[in-house]
Amino acid sequence: MSMKLGSLGCPSAARRLAGARASRRPCVQVSAAVYRRPIVLVAEPLGEAGMDLLASSCEVQSAQGLSEAELCARVASADALIVRSGTKVTRAVFEASQGRLKVVGRAGVGVENVDLAAATEWGCLVVNAPTANTVAAAEHGIALLCAMARNIPQADAAVRAGRWDRQDHVGTSIAGKTLAVYGFGKVGSEVARRAKGLGMAVVACDPYASQEKAQAQGVELVTFDDALAKADFHSLHMPLTPGTKNIFSDAAFSRMKRGCRVINVARGGVIDEAALVRALDSRQVVQAALDVFLEEPPHIEGHPLIGRPDVICTPHLGAATTEAQEGVALEVVGAVIDALAGLLSPNAVNAPLVPREILAELQPYIVLAVGLGKAAVGLVKDGGGGFTDVSITYTSPRGDDLDTRLLRAMVIKGVLEDITVAKVNLVNADLLARTRGLKLTEVHVRAGEGPEVLTGMSVALGTSHSTFSAAVDRTGRIYVEGKVFRGSPFLTKIGNFDVDLAVAGSVLLTRQRDQPGIVGSVGMALAKDMVNISFMTVSRTAKDGEAIMAIGIDSEPSAATMGEIHRIPGVIEATIFKELPGPS
Numbered sequence: 001m002s003m004k005l006g007s008l009g010c011p012s013a014a015r016r017l018a019g020a021r022a023s024r025r026p027c028v029q030v031s032a033a034v035y036r037r038p039i040v041l042v043a044e045p046l047g048e049a050g051m052d053l054l055a056s057s058c059e060v061q062s063a064q065g066l067s068e069a070e071l072c073a074r075v076a077s078a079d080a081l082i083v084r085s086g087t088k089v090t091r092a093v094f095e096a097s098q099g100r101l102k103v104v105g106r107a108g109v110g111v112e113n114v115d116l117a118a119a120t121e122w123g124c125l126v127v128n129a130p131t132a133n134t135v136a137a138a139e140h141g142i143a144l145l146c147a148m149a150r151n152i153p154q155a156d157a158a159v160r161a162g163r164w165d166r167q168d169h170v171g172t173s174i175a176g177k178t179l180a181v182y183g184f185g186k187v188g189s190e191v192a193r194r195a196k197g198l199g200m201a202v203v204a205c206d207p208y209a210s211q212e213k214a215q216a217q218g219v220e221l222v223t224f225d226d227a228l229a230k231a232d233f234h235s236l237h238m239p240l241t242p243g244t245k246n247i248f249s250d251a252a253f254s255r256m257k258r259g260c261r262v263i264n265v266a267r268g269g270v271i272d273e274a275a276l277v278r279a280l281d282s283r284q285v286v287q288a289a290l291d292v293f294l295e296e297p298p299h300i301e302g303h304p305l306i307g308r309p310d311v312i313c314t315p316h317l318g319a320a321t322t323e324a325q326e327g328v329a330l331e332v333v334g335a336v337i338d339a340l341a342g343l344l345s346p347n348a349v350n351a352p353l354v355p356r357e358i359l360a361e362l363q364p365y366i367v368l369a370v371g372l373g374k375a376a377v378g379l380v381k382d383g384g385g386g387f388t389d390v391s392i393t394y395t396s397p398r399g400d401d402l403d404t405r406l407l408r409a410m411v412i413k414g415v416l417e418d419i420t421v422a423k424v425n426l427v428n429a430d431l432l433a434r435t436r437g438l439k440l441t442e443v444h445v446r447a448g449e450g451p452e453v454l455t456g457m458s459v460a461l462g463t464s465h466s467t468f469s470a471a472v473d474r475t476g477r478i479y480v481e482g483k484v485f486r487g488s489p490f491l492t493k494i495g496n497f498d499v500d501l502a503v504a505g506s507v508l509l510t511r512q513r514d515q516p517g518i519v520g521s522v523g524m525a526l527a528k529d530m531v532n533i534s535f536m537t538v539s540r541t542a543k544d545g546e547a548i549m550a551i552g553i554d555s556e557p558s559a560a561t562m563g564e565i566h567r568i569p570g571v572i573e574a575t576i577f578k579e580l581p582g583p584s
């Protein structure tokens, strides 16, 4: 499925590009008017079928192992660039291209190596290939699990060195052992399926995956703590997000079963590498198998994990099969060719949403829609069987006449982008929601009058398992409501509680008994932790009843400070909303 950029009403390429350069404000445009064969620079190995497809309509230039300076020199005469994770497409690259580069294709899922903000400012579309290497990544996870359990790399090295050391390489059986899969998405569920075939008991930790999906695969969904405590093998398959960064910390390793094993084919940053070194040194974790590292390529010499006898490493080979590389090559080349022809594919990562003039009018509603989705999903607690039902209510003077496609896409963006590898745009939002198994319901309420787009909007998720029990409404769903007031988006209701909370930045939420002293005590706890407060609002159900306090915070309080806040007499619960989108 592709969409003609023109159908989104984009003004001419030259005008938009000039505007984007002048204002340095986000604006993506792909010119449909490339009359010569476009030049595509392929900077990393790309599957043959993809290269052939590319050559059928473009002039292909292959140059691998380029330094940043060499890449900068080459992009000045290229219309498109195709990379994998090994090439850093920095701001300097876009600046050197001076707007000539119309599209960057990433032959794989992760786009951490592309400066998306700079791409957008320079009017360059970024596309990826999000599905074709899933099976390869899962197979690599299983290969590492088996190789680690049976000491295959160490035994092979010994034989090559002329030693027939049979006693030195006695392994551990995997049949009958428990595997914890963290992240039960595309890769994680394929790993679970294969591990069951190997006779392992599989539990999955994924706060957002549905019980139906887990049951269909015969996998038990458990909390993070239960997964840590139960498993003999831990296999990581979550995306790297602010919520998963360093989630495998000293505290997490200490809660694992002594003598367990860890496999990481996800992203280096989900493990605190120094904490893993400590866990291995103390034999809390006896072996690790790592495909990904915090920094890639890592400094191999002196690296605390590489070269240890209890750690096996591969150089980010999860997607490295002939079949997967053919698949991602075809997927990305299709999207690049579409983009050069002025078509927007569902694989667009920094897609334009609507024309800038319309965007200006809709901006606060877009921020509100993303913010409501983010806030609702940010309140989901693990171990509750996830959610599939997402209900959106629009209150508008236009009633049923309101075209909700954009707002719906933005809610889906808010819900999915913090928890998956998906990059949501107007073209792919409904598809991504369906693929994820989400059931979307939209309700229109006609209210108010005048030109306003919306007088209110709410998002409800079909789960009562929340990190903040007050966020659950009377129907047993996580509920957030908001509106645009004087051009700015606000959260106005959480669960059954009225709040007044700008959609911007991170927020600490507390529920407490309505009694003197609590505001001061929470403020003191934050001050001790050097957490600056940007605003504070308190609302209560009734005098001497319960109150909800929302505190804007410039940085995240430590776990110890959150513990202290929980222990303040009168405080019933507390949680943090991380980085609501805010106007840009």
Ligand SMILES: NC(=O)c1ccc[n+]([C@@H]2O[C@H](COP(=O)([O-])OP(=O)(O)OC[C@H]3O[C@@H](n4cnc5c(N)ncnc54)[C@H](O)[C@@H]3O)[C@@H](O)[C@H]2O)c1
Residues within 6 Å of the ligand: 109, 110, 133, 134, 137, 182, 183, 184, 185, 186, 187, 188, 205, 206, 207, 208, 209, 237, 238, 239, 240, 243, 244, 265, 266, 267, 291, 292, 316, 317, 318, 319, 320, 418, 419, 420, 421, 422
């Ligand atoms: N090594 C490689 O070559 C390679 C190849 C492909 C993918 N990957 C990586 O594998 C990972 C999974 O990719 P995918 O395509 O399956 O992504 P996905 O988006 O389909 O699945 C990710 C899952 O993680 C879950 N999740 C989010 N936060 C979580 C948390 N705190 N705890 C537990 N689960 C959480 C989500 O609900 C989702 O189901 C990503 O990190 C991706 O970058 C690596």
Ligand SMILES: O=C(O)[C@H](O)COP(=O)(O)O
Residues within 6 Å of the ligand: 084, 085, 086, 107, 108, 109, 110, 111, 133, 316, 317, 318, 319, 320
């Ligand atoms: O993000 C991805 O698709 C994987 O991590 C694979 O990356 P690669 O294409 O550089 O092998």
